[in-house]
Amino acid sequence: MKITTAxxxxxAIAVLSVSGASxxxxxxxxxxxxxxxxHKRDFRAHIKKLAHRYPHIKHGGNxxxxxxxxxAAVAGVGAVPVTNxxxxxxxxxxxxxxxxxxxxxxxxxxxxxxxxxPSSSCKAQSCVxxxxxxxxxxxxxxxxxxxxxxxxxxxxxxxxxxxxxxxxMDNAIAAKAVTLPVISAYLPSVRRNGGKDGHYLFxxxxxxxxxxxxxxxxxxxxxxxxxxxQDVSFNGQSLNHTAxxxxxxxxxxxxxxxxxxxxxxxxxxGSTFSQDxxxxxxxxxxxxxxxxxxxxMAGKPFEVPVADLAWQAITEGSKTCFxxxxxxxxxxxxxxxVFIKNNYCVFDHSAKASIGIAPLK
Numbered sequence: 001m002k003i004t005t006a007x008x009x010x011x012a013i014a015v016l017s018v019s020g021a022s023x024x025x026x027x028x029x030x031x032x033x034x035x036x037x038x039h040k041r042d043f044r045a046h047i048k049k050l051a052h053r054y055p056h057i058k059h060g061g062n063x064x065x066x067x068x069x070x071x072a073a074v075a076g077v078g079a080v081p082v083t084n085x086x087x088x089x090x091x092x093x094x095x096x097x098x099x100x101x102x103x104x105x106x107x108x109x110x111x112x113x114x115x116x117x118p119s120s121s122c123k124a125q126s127c128v129x130x131x132x133x134x135x136x137x138x139x140x141x142x143x144x145x146x147x148x149x150x151x152x153x154x155x156x157x158x159x160x161x162x163x164x165x166x167x168x169m170d171n172a173i174a175a176k177a178v179t180l181p182v183i184s185a186y187l188p189s190v191r192r193n194g195g196k197d198g199h200y201l202f203x204x205x206x207x208x209x210x211x212x213x214x215x216x217x218x219x220x221x222x223x224x225x226x227x228x229x230q231d232v233s234f235n236g237q238s239l240n241h242t243a244x245x246x247x248x249x250x251x252x253x254x255x256x257x258x259x260x261x262x263x264x265x266x267x268x269x270g271s272t273f274s275q276d277x278x279x280x281x282x283x284x285x286x287x288x289x290x291x292x293x294x295x296x297m298a299g300k301p302f303e304v305p306v307a308d309l310a311w312q313a314i315t316e317g318s319k320t321c322f323x324x325x326x327x328x329x330x331x332x333x334x335x336x337x338v339f340i341k342n343n344y345c346v347f348d349h350s351a352k353a354s355i356g357i358a359p360l361k
Contacts, residue, residue: 077179078202106152108200109250110183110225110347111334113155113167154183154249154347156222169202169349178203181349185249188360189341191287191307205356210344214356217297220244225347225355229333231296232260234267243333245295247345247355251336253311254304254325261327264293268309271323277314280323286310293325295335302343302357311338 096103106115153160157167166174173181184201186209199206205214217227224246232239241260256264261280265271270283287310294301304324311324324338346356 077204104150106150107250108152108154109248110154110185111246111248111250112151112153113157113159114151114153114161115168151250155224156353159223172202173349180204182356183347183349185340185345185347186360187249187337187341189308192341192360205346206344209361210358211361212358214344214346214358215298215300215302216348216354216356219353219355222353224248224332225353226332227297227355229295229297229335230299231301232256232264233294233296233301234264235291236294237267239263244331245333245335247335247340247347249337249340249345251334252338253334253336254338255329255334255336256325256327257330257333258327260333261325264325265323268306268323277322279326281314281320282309282323284310284313284319284321286321295339297357300357302339303359304339304342308338308342 153167154169155167157165157170160167169178169181169183172178180203182201182203182205184199184205186201186206187198188196220226220228221244225248226244226246229243229245232241239260241257241263243257243260262273265273265280265282268282268286270286272281273279274281287307289306291306292303293306293309294303296302309324310321312322314320314322342360344356344358344360348354348356
């Protein structure tokens with residue numbers, strides 16, 4: 001697709017997530033993103049967040065027995081250029097909501113379906129540290145906000161907190177405001193190209209960002225973007241595991257079962273499970289190792305370089321890193337940004353929902 005320059009997209013709160021409200025207008029405008037300069041990685045906090053969000057995730061698993069450039073939009077397409085926060089930790093940016101517009105930093109998240117904002121009525125420190133939505137100042141306000149901070153859900157409406165409420169994409173598709181019923185995620189890593197030029201595209205696919213053709217993996221259950229993972233392999237050697245999983249832009253790590261995490265790390269020299277950290281550790285030097293862990297879906301393996309297992313040093317200057325693949329997911333596995341930053345993902349809302357996946361260039 002051809003990329004051109006465009007301006008800021010303003011989203012009205014009634015358009016975003018209120019059933020029966022007026023339809024959204026994606027007229028080729030853009031949502032700018034900013035970097036969080038104070039963000040610091042916190043492995044324990046990340047695992048706790050996952051465990052709270054997905055109850056089947058065990059905290060740390062069991063001990064094993066063995067800055068983006070602007071991407072613009074064309075008619076019928078909304079483009080969100082993303083900034084890589086920290087080092088491949090999360091991707092978020094300011095979205096204007098209401099009339100007159102109020103600005104919030106929102107995390108675009110395929111692992112949820114709600115839009116959450118901190119309310120001006122919330123006086124807790126966790127709220128006052130952020131921009132808060134003031135319903136009295138918006139002519140389009142139609143529902144009560146929550147003190148939850150900064151989430152733009154891209155999941156299906158079946159996991160909405162309020163039954164019967166339509167999602168942003170439900171409204172956009174119904175209004176024929178997007179050319180295609182898709183959300184495309186291009187979230188490159190710092191290691192790959194400095195983490196630059198990432199984007200979300202609403203209503204389009206940018207085929208300049210991936211190699212070969214997209215493989216469309218059927219969604220097995222609509223709620224999360226749930227798919228079947230047919231196998232996991234290390235450097236082409238099958239580990240003989242299969243599971244249901246979700247592709248989640250709002251999660252950083254890859255979370256698998258304890259047995260799979262053990263199988264993967266057996267192949268990584270120097271890796272160990274830490275009882276102190278309740279997670280898998282690898283030598284940071286793994287960042288210079290070739291090879292890959294592959295997840296097979298719809299008959300095709302999609303790679304995560306072994307180098308991306310060196311996610312974060314356990315302490316500043318340490319030669320030991322937390323791994324980008326962790327155990328504890330004995331139900332649905334989670335393919336978070338460690339997977340997505342290596343594979344272009346198209347979340348297709350067609351009648352037979354699917355996720356199109358192809359390796360990044």
